[in-house]
Amino acid sequence: QVQLVESGGGLVQPGGSLRLSCRASLSIFSIYHLSWYRQAPGKQRELVATITSLTETTYADSVKGRFAISRDDAENSVYLLMSSLKPEDTAVYFCSAEHILNKHTYWGQGTQVTVSS
Numbered sequence: 154q155v156q157l158v159e160s161g162g163g164l165v166q167p168g169g170s171l172r173l174s175c176r177a178s179l180s181i182f183s184i185y186h187l188s189w190y191r192q193a194p195g196k197q198r199e200l201v202a203t204i205t206s207l208t209e210t211t212y213a214d215s216v217k218g219r220f221a222i223s224r225d226d227a228e229n230s231v232y233l234l235m236s237s238l239k240p241e242d243t244a245v246y247f248c249s250a251e252h253i254l255n256k257h258t259y260w261g262q263g264t265q266v267t268v269s270s
Contacts, residue, residue, distance in 0.1 A: 155179055155259045159248050162264030165238055169268070173233040175248030175261055186251045187224055187231040191244035191266075201246070202233060206253050215241070238268045 161173040179185060186205045192198040202222035203211045210222055221234045231248055245263040252258075 155250075157248055157250060157259055157261035159246065159261045159264040162246060162266045164267045164269065166270055167239060167268055169238050170234070170236045171238065171266060173235070173246055173248075173264060173266070174230055175232070176228070176230045177248075177250055177259070179229060179250060179259070182229045182250075183226045184253050186253060187222070188249045188251070189222060189231070189233045190247045190249060191242075192247070192263075193244040196244075198247070199244075204231065235266070238266075240268050242266060243268050 156178045157175055159173060159175045161171065165171050183206055186203060188203040189201045190198050191201050199213065201213050201216055202220055204222045204224050212220060219237045224231045243266060245265050247263045248261045250259045
């Protein structure tokens, strides 16, 4: 059974940094595109960043220059390094893994990030 588990969330001050991690139980991790989403209260789920199986990255305009997504296939993990955090970044952050061929997508349960003084 596929399982994705996020970690690293917490409370940080504006301007601070935080590193989120997501470890998956996928058998062949390298054949999945990986993404981070976030959802704030009363808002729709938003795609934050994606890293493909070829390590190409894309970011939402709101986080460009501040967030960095990376992957370590040997560790079955995807990371999101968040810098210059703003209160608007407060949300539950979810990782996802999409099979590059059949497009089946798996989701973690989320980790809370709160940016506040």
